Amino acid sequence: MLQGLKVTTKRSIMTQTEQAGKKPAAKKPVAKKTVAAKAKAAPTVTAAPAPAPKPAGKPAGKKKSGLAFPFTAIVGQEEMKLSLILNIIDPRIGGVLVMGHRGTGKSTTVRALAEVLPLIDRVQGDTYNRTVEEFVEGEELKKGQKALDPASLKIEKIPVPVVDLPLGATEDRVCGTIDIEQALTSGVKAFEPGLLAQANRGFLYIDEVNLLDDHLVDVLLDVAASGKNVVEREGISIRHPARFVLVGSGNPEEGELRPQLLDRFGLHARIITILDVAKRVDIVKRRREFDEDPDAFMKKYNREQLKLQKKIQTAKDLLPQVTMDDTVLTDIARLCMNLGIDGHRGELTITRTAHAHAAFLGQTVVTMKHVKDIAGLCLRHRLRKDPLETLDAGEKIDRELAKVLGEAEAV
Amino acid sequence: MIAFTDIVGMDLAKQALMLLAVDSELGGVVIPSAVGSGKSTLARAFADILPEGTPFVELPLNVTEDRLIGGVDLEATLASGVRVVQHGVLSKAHGGVLYVDSLSLLDSSAVSHIMDAISRGEVLVEREGLSEVHPAKFMLVGTYDPTDGEVRMGLLDRIGIIVPFTANNDYRARKKIVSTVLGERDPEDTRDELKMLSGIIQAAKEQLHHVSITKEQMQALVQTALSLGVEGNRADIFTVRAALASAALAQRTDVEEEDMKLAIKLVLIPRATRMPEREQEAEDLPPQEEPPPDEEPEAEDEEAPADTPDADAEEEQEEKPDMLEELMMDAIETELPDNILNISLASKKKAKSGSRGEALNNKRGRFVRAQPGEMRSGKVALIPTLISAAPWQETRKNDKKMAGRPKTALIITKDDVKIKRFRDKSGTLFIFMVDASGSMALNRMRQAKGAVASLLQNAYVHRDQVALISFRGKQAQVLLPPSQSVDRAKRELDVLPTGGGTPLASALFLGWETAKQARTKGITQIMFVMITDGRGNMGLQAAYDPNAEKASKEQIEQEVESLSLSIQADGIAAIVIDTQMNYLSRGEAPKLAQKLGGRYFYLPNAKADQIVEAALSF
Structure with a gap:
């Protein structure tokens, strides 16, 4: 932008x-x-012709x-x-x-x-x-x-x-x-x-x-x-x-x-680049509007800004009350294992992120749905790189997720 | 000094600069052009059409980080005993123009700082105890000769206008340039013309607030950007601005076709990554096809509702006449140069074999900054050491602990010592030259792809870079200029066509050119990794002249030989990896290795790892 x-x-x-x-x-x-x-x-003194003299x-x-x-x-x-x-x-x-x-x-x-x-x-x-x-x-x-x-x-x-x-x-x-x-x-x-x-x-x-x-x-x-x-x-x-x-x-x-x-x-x-024309036109318009009169533009979004700020604060307060079932944890562990991820940072990150995600949605119990939403974000950069691999990280994660979810449902 | 109005030819570049003069938010103008086309004269003359007193700062290519961003002013600091801040070049250009000649030769750290300043509109100085924010909102005007190498995409992306490259200058126009240089013009004419032009621009600036663009027109511009595969949203914003500025210059209140065409020409086409699809194809092109192959499908999933134009938008698009888009497509087709997809404009130069044996540049990179360090761990940076010692002199002279010391003019302690840090270019540039001809091509490509990717995996640690050249048909082609990016290398290899003749000489030549360019940027160690059977069957002439007679076998051999010798004389290492089945091989590849003074590896069905090992072991 x-x-x-x-x-x-x-x-x-x-x-x-x-x-x-x-x-x-x-x-x-x-x-x-x-x-x-x-x-x-x-x-400290500002020498040189400073455009705006600084204190x-x-x-x-x-x-x-x-x-x-x-x-x-x-x-x-x-x-x-x-x-x-x-x-x-x-x-x-x-x-x-x-x-x-x-x-x-x-x-x-x-x-x-x-x-x-x-x-x-x-x-x-x-x-x-x-x-x-x-x-x-x-x-x-x-x-x-x-x-x-x-x-x-x-x-x-x-x-x-x-x-x-x-x-x-x-x-x-x-x-x-x-x-x-x-x-x-x-x-x-x-x-x-x-x-x-x-x-x-x-x-x-x-x-x-x-x-x-x-x-x-x-x-x-x-x-x-x-x-x-x-x-x-x-x-x-x-x-x-x-x-x-x-x-x-x-x-x-x-x-x-x-x-x-x-x-x-x-x-x-x-x-990635947005490919929808209407959205892109919208971006251009908003940017122009902002450049023309930033203050007015800020004012226009003030309410939404405050609303989001409040929603985040609410989620932060809710976070300590969010719980997760052990079965979900097992599924997370299985997912990381199947993907061959080293160490435990993967599991830990998924767990914390899923908690935060649930809190943001105003929910107090973490489910696999939450995990599914954020697994890609948490794991994409932790997969071992194989130069000849054509399947990309996201697909791989989705595939394994589907497997784990399938198993979970079967149980 | 030649006035803006006296310059003949380069009309598009002039138009571009005028648009920028009208709307500085366009960010800048980049003019790629051949040597001696008068591009730098034009750029410098840009000051003529700006309001008087507008800063015009020329950036020297060898600028240090200090001078670029700002830092402590040594002289003043020593004189006053307090730290005095000196503004950098970037902030001196605030409110005016920053001009860079030979933009493509600019050091990559300087490019990063310029990019940063453009995106912030200010410079954050967090160095040597200083923490300041200096305003740095400027228009960047850059000129460069594409044969010197390319400008980094990240920088180009932040600059609104990129004038399409023109290699051939009109002979008559150049003659006029010369006559202008000789002073055939009446200075009074010049003055009046300039005055008029300045007036027009001033009026356009005022008009700009009254120009409007319709939603349909914006959609058409965005659609054009999409069909040209332009990355990101900046280009959309710049195109709309350029169209508005163009209308303002014509003193209109509405954007018209010609404004949009000009905007497309100057903003979108230079950013094109692919040819637009023709109508019906374009329309039912599924969005899934659009992102580059390595994108996350998951990201797509999330974006899915966004990517498929929602029902509303679609209806809207169908309702309105397709006229506009049709028109845009026409504009594009007439403007697209043949080689639009060949992003590298570089290296159409004739061979010269005289430059061999030039002393290698053995500096270990360029001095960029000083940082605290042990006296013996590197070269001491004298001036930064003095700067850090200077303000302490008063205190130290009064310090009892220092009493026993001899009375020197300066008391320097070990904490003051600053060590020179060089831009670390000690890594190696691996230039992969992959034979994409004939039947082995597919197989070789897969190996090269794997090898390039694994080399790149290690690249960050070793500071190595990789360039990729493929050769097939009549000429070799730079697929990837020196880079550390795995993503790009993979992407380039994914779409590489195969089959055809083997222009070995052309590949060697292109590799040599790439190597020489890299040398000018401080990379000294260069290695060719050639994956080929060594059987060239295309002459060098064929690469540049479609009507060239077919070269004889002897001719081809001679070309390869003399190029190989030059390459060897330039101190470029080489390995040749032969993937040909043994019984077919007639020993050409070992011969090639010998000519290059390099090593030969016979690795039929070579695994990527083996190639990497071979390259690294050498």
């Missing part, structure tokens, strides 16, 4: 977050100064200058949309890899996600977006101090963060590094959290993920496996939680994805 968004002054979610974080909550070690506070002291500053904050196309206005591509929604409902599913044709709205859809995300709790101003428990634990560890009373902490609600990792990012910005401004102005070695910190408990999005530099892939694999980011540099040692839903998109024709990284993604959504 066309991405020519008009520059407007709408504040992004992250900005609100940082605004809210102006006042440090508890007594804070220097390394934890909030971004907003730092921005005041930061002496000094850092980060996290002023991401995004345009309005994102509304999620609910995106035509078709249900598979991708469903994958993303299920990951919001249960982040443990492990992310989505969206691969497919060029110009089919992959990145538009992911960037639209921010608007329908629910809220999470964090200690006010915590740049690592930690839960209260994590915060308490982390701070005590650091200071050697005891008894940080959770009740004394101010809690705030922020929308689930969506962080964009651009291909040209350097390692220090991804992992975080020493804050030079701090060092210069106050002579203190302070840690400046990177994108991984911002993405904690949220989404980390990489467009053209198959083109990402190898050393960044290594970093991501490392952090994704441990859920922690560790930085040792210039006499500072930082360790903070970095659990995020990894979302990647790309076009397979541009290059292959490294197998280890492929394995990290819980779901794999495939995108």
Whole structure:
């Protein structure tokens, strides 16, 4: 899709977050100064004829200058949309890899996600977006101090963060590094959290993920496996939680994805060009309408956006009550076994995804129907590759599914 | 500097640029054209018809990531002691034009960054401690010579207009170009013409808001895109925009036929992946046939209700006169070049054998960025090291721990050290040349397919790339330019026809050209993997001249020989895999291997894995 968004002054979610974080909550070690506070002291200067002079500053904050196309206005591509929604409902599913044709709205859809995300709790101003428990634990560890009373902490609600990792990012910005401004102005070695910190408990999005530099892939694999980011540099040692839903998109024709990284993604959504004329005309119309007047367009979809947001939140609340019969689990195991899938990540992903799917449909019992809907998403990238195989992954999964279902019915 | 209005010929390219001047949301114009056609002159003259003061930034091919995206300004940082941000080329082009000459030679990481900037309209700078967003909404104007190689599809897809390739320039037009260069024109005429044109464009920009397009017209455009097999939705959006801009230029309020034809010519046809089906075929073409063979059937299932046009839409389509679509099809038929399906426009060049023995480019790829590292683990990147040390000087000088150190101008610690990182091109390019002639063809194809696919499976780890050339009939053909994509290789092989003569020399020549192109992009290790019986029976001449006399056996042998020597002299490794049954073989394949200075493998009924093993073991 066309991405020519008009520059407007709408504040992004992250900005609100940082605004809210102006006042440090508890007594804070220097390394934890909030971004907003730092921005005041930061002496970064913008040289060169900048089209729009920027106030000094850092980060996290002023991401995004345009309005994102509304999620609910995106035509078709249900598979991708469903994958993303299920990951919001249960982040443990492990992310989505969206691969497919060029110009089919992959990145538009992911960037639209921010608007329908629910809220999470964090200690006010915590740049690592930690839960209260994590915060308490982390701070005590650091200071050697005891008894940080959770009740004394101010809690705030922020929308689930969506962080964009651009291909040209350097390692220090991804992992975080020493804050030079701090060092210069106050002579203190302070840690400046990177994108991984911002993405904690949220989404980390990489467009053209198959083109990402190898050393960044290594970093991501490392952090994704441990859920922690560790930085040792210039006499500072930082360790903070970095659990995020990894979302990647790309076009397979541009290059292959490294197998280890492929394995990290819980779901794999495939995108193909829509072949229905009426739908495509509709896409062109909506896009034009949006480009003409983004605000009016957003308003038009406001109700649907809110409705979806609520539906997701309801599903999230319902999720703990969703149950699954052992027979369904057996069928899932049999399916994975018949397909020759290594390890148990396949079963685990199907189970979690099926739960989330049931919750999204407002149901509390997982059936094989739910499994059937999402099995392709969960398994497609886990099948062993056989270069001479002509049957493609989806067909194979469907065939085995039918077998398992047939058996199940016979029993 | 030659003015826009003084340039003769290239009318379509001019029209394209005017449309872009009217609607910058078209994203850009790409002009593929032969050397010396004046394409870069035209592109630079584009500034003439834009409002005064519009930025026009030319991107140097050797641009570093730093300069492209932006980063720390060393001079200013050292001078002031605080970090100073320098905007990159992409953000300097904001609100104006980014011009790239020789677009196809641009480094692939630079291409990725440009793609990213286009799709966001801004640049995210997340480097060297900086985290900023710089606006970067620009029109991309790119020119390139297709014989240098192709531009990445991902980038082309994001650019609205691609001017159809014109190889032969009209001789008279060129003569006029020359006379313009010599200054035969009255500068006053030029000035007035430019003024008029600028006025027309300004008026069209205002008119653009008042132009409307009917639903039927949109449907016709989309239908055309569908029948040409255009991928994705961007092209639909661009076509509609181009048609509107064209109508605006003509000061109309409605889109007319000619606008749509122009839009199809400039937006859809260059993106075509197949010939349109003729009417009735087109109509009852089942949607299942449309997606490429490797698509998920499951995805289709889900999309099924969408793919079969629902009853409403169908009725609607039948109701309205088929006139429009008929018309569109006519427009296409007259515009489609013969080789529309042969996406590679490249390599129709004559052979030159003089360039042998040129020193190999032994740089290990191109320096792209610096990253923290141990002093001895690589080449130290001096400037980035200084940049990271600079802001600390004040603090360190006051640091007691540093007291004992000699008074140097700069205090650099090991944390500052940055190591140079090169774009890793150390992998090998395997150029598969598969003999698709004669009766063994089907069998060989299957083996080649398997071998290519398994090589690609490992490609990511080894950073290898694969190109695919098939030869049959009169000439060889690049099926897949150097790539790491399994999907594409498979797809290309799936549809490959077989049978006919064996144009071995043509294959060698094409392989050599491909190798040379790869060299310019920093790939140094290249290997030919030839799957053939080595019995060429077509002359090189036949590939380019349909009326050429049939070459004699000696002639063919000589061609193969001299090409082989050149290839060998260029340091290209080769293996020849013979799949011919033993009793039929007359020893041609071993001879070919010898000429190429490569190795010969005799693998009748070779399994894919064996071919891969042979290639990797070498």
